[in-house]
Amino acid sequence: MNGHGVRWLALAVLLGLPGALAAQEQGGLEARLSARGLPPDLVQEVRHIATDAESRGVPAGPLADKAIEGWAKHVPAARIVQALRAFAGQMAEAAAAVRSAGLEHPSGSVIAAAAEAMGGGLKSDQVQSVVRAASSAEEASPGLSVAASLAAQGLGANQAVTIVVDAMRHRESMSQLLDLPSVARSMHDQGMSAGEIGERLLPHHGDDGPGGGEHHGDKDRPPGVPPGPDHPAGPDHP
Amino acid sequence: MTDRRAFGPGTQRYLDGEPFGELPADERAAADRLAALASSYGARLEPVDAALDEAVMAAVRRRGAVPVRRGAWQWLVSSHRVPVRPVWVAALAAAAALVVWLAPRGPAAPRGAALAAAATPDTVFVRFELVAPGARTVSVAGSFNGWRVDALPMVRGAAGIWSVTVALPVGEHRYDFVVDRTRWVPDPTAHSQVGDGFGGMNSVIIVGPKGLVRS
Numbered sequence: 001m002n003g004h005g006v007r008w009l010a011l012a013v014l015l016g017l018p019g020a021l022a023a024q025e026q027g028g029l030e031a032r033l034s035a036r037g038l039p040p041d042l043v044q045e046v047r048h049i050a051t052d053a054e055s056r057g058v059p060a061g062p063l064a065d066k067a068i069e070g071w072a073k074h075v076p077a078a079r080i081v082q083a084l085r086a087f088a089g090q091m092a093e094a095a096a097a098v099r100s101a102g103l104e105h106p107s108g109s110v111i112a113a114a115a116e117a118m119g120g121g122l123k124s125d126q127v128q129s130v131v132r133a134a135s136s137a138e139e140a141s142p143g144l145s146v147a148a149s150l151a152a153q154g155l156g157a158n159q160a161v162t163i164v165v166d167a168m169r170h171r172e173s174m175s176q177l178l179d180l181p182s183v184a185r186s187m188h189d190q191g192m193s194a195g196e197i198g199e200r201l202l203p204h205h206g207d208d209g210p211g212g213g214e215h216h217g218d219k220d221r222p223p224g225v226p227p228g229p230d231h232p233a234g235p236d237h238p
Numbered sequence: 239m240t241d242r243r244a245f246g247p248g249t250q251r252y253l254d255g256e257p258f259g260e261l262p263a264d265e266r267a268a269a270d271r272l273a274a275l276a277s278s279y280g281a282r283l284e285p286v287d288a289a290l291d292e293a294v295m296a297a298v299r300r301r302g303a304v305p306v307r308r309g310a311w312q313w314l315v316s317s318h319r320v321p322v323r324p325v326w327v328a329a330l331a332a333a334a335a336l337v338v339w340l341a342p343r344g345p346a347a348p349r350g351a352a353l354a355a356a357a358t359p360d361t362v363f364v365r366f367e368l369v370a371p372g373a374r375t376v377s378v379a380g381s382f383n384g385w386r387v388d389a390l391p392m393v394r395g396a397a398g399i400w401s402v403t404v405a406l407p408v409g410e411h412r413y414d415f416v417v418d419r420t421r422w423v424p425d426p427t428a429h430s431q432v433g434d435g436f437g438g439m440n441s442v443i444i445v446g447p448k449g450l451v452r453s
Contacts, residue, residue: 036384065381066435068384068385069381069385069434069436070435070436072379072384072385072386072387073385073422073434073436073438075436079436079437080436083435083436086435087435113410116432119432119433119435120432142409142410142444145409145410145444146444148432148442149410149429149430149442149444152429152430152431152432152442153429153430174446174447175446175447175448176446177446178408178409178444178445178446178447179446179448180444181429181430181442181443181444182429182444182446184429185427185429
């Protein structure tokens with residue numbers, strides 16, 4: 001082979017690599033779905049949705065997870081496809097929100113967390129607030145999950161985002177951040193209202209906010225619950 | 239050509255001019271004949287040019303040293319100069335990368351599937367419980383085990399309380415209980431319940447490094 005031929009061969013190999021990589025990823029996705037017993041026509045549908053999603057910068061992994069979940073729950077194939085299309089749309093919207101917050105190349109986990117948060121009621125600007133407050137790209141994903149979880153516990157999206165952003169800005173540890181849903185649940189089980197839980201979880205807010213001052217209810221505080229004002233027994237609590 | 243085996247050791251030493259003593263008469267006569275033949279042969283040779291030695295050595299130096307035969311191991315461990323065009327290096331590297339990428343792989347592990355018998359520093363033991371006195375089987379299926387119904391069977395305890403303790407990675411997990419392998423039941427003690435996109439509900443827990451704070 002002369003020098004010219006070698007150059008063309010090297011160029012062809014280098015140009016073919018991305019395509020081969022994409023084909024390998026798709027092959028991995030199909031193999032994974034097939035290994036879980038999804039029928040070939042459903043696998044093809046998922047592959048089409050995943051390919052389309054990836055062209056919009058949306059990761060295929062969470063879509064495959066969702067398809068497997070639906071199949072495990074014996075959801076009809078048509079409904080799985082419908083749910084995947086909706087989820088892909090949510091993730092595309094979430095990816096746009098995350099990118100507009102300054103995270104130009106978000107990981108799949110951040111996009112999935114943002115999509116699930118938006119599916120749980122957070123708006124695009126609230127997702128952006130959490131992403132901007134995160135000190136690193138790795139912190140954005142758990143921050144979004146915690147905000148979504150707090151919102152789902154009834155705190156309301158605004159209050160949930162405020163709590164998470166506050167915790168991040170005050171450089172609370174990842175452990176403290178991840179503990180927030182447990183703490184909120186514990187407070188709820190003790191009979192506190194969502195508003196009271198929100199107040200307790202915002203120790204850095206306002207001068208009159210709880211900051212470690214002595215309250216006579218402190219001794220009854222569950223583990224992990226920050227100190228705060230005593231909560232009156234509301235009419236909606238036993 | 240004379241067969242050297244015809245010489246006795248005494249004859250050989252006699253011809254070489256080494257002191258030996260007296261040879262038997264017949265051997266001495268044979269040795270003298272040989273010596274005379276050698277002398278007459280030498281007299282017929284043309285005198286050697288004095289520059290011949292130098293010319294031969296110059297030719298040897300031009301051709302380099304005579305290669306010594308070595309084993310394969312010697313060849314492998316010794317250094318060699320291999321002329322290679324840089325473009326071949328790039329092409330071979332690309333081809334190797336292609337082979338690596340195209341190599342068959344097993345199915346990717348599901349998200350959060352790092353379920354282990356023993357907890358690592360990034361995993362925390364979490365205990366799941368469900369009160370289901372009438373159930374025949376109960377298991378936990380979720381994002382951490384690829385939603386496999388049989389992956390985490392729970393054990394029935396007193397008063398119909400089913401439980402299992404598993405090591406979960408720190409982070410968010412979605413799951414449900416599966417009662418009698420058919421009914422997907424959300425965990426009433428989970429942090430929250432969210433729609434699963436299929437018309438059902440998923441339980442959500444967020445596991446921190448310290449585990450779950452239970453009331």
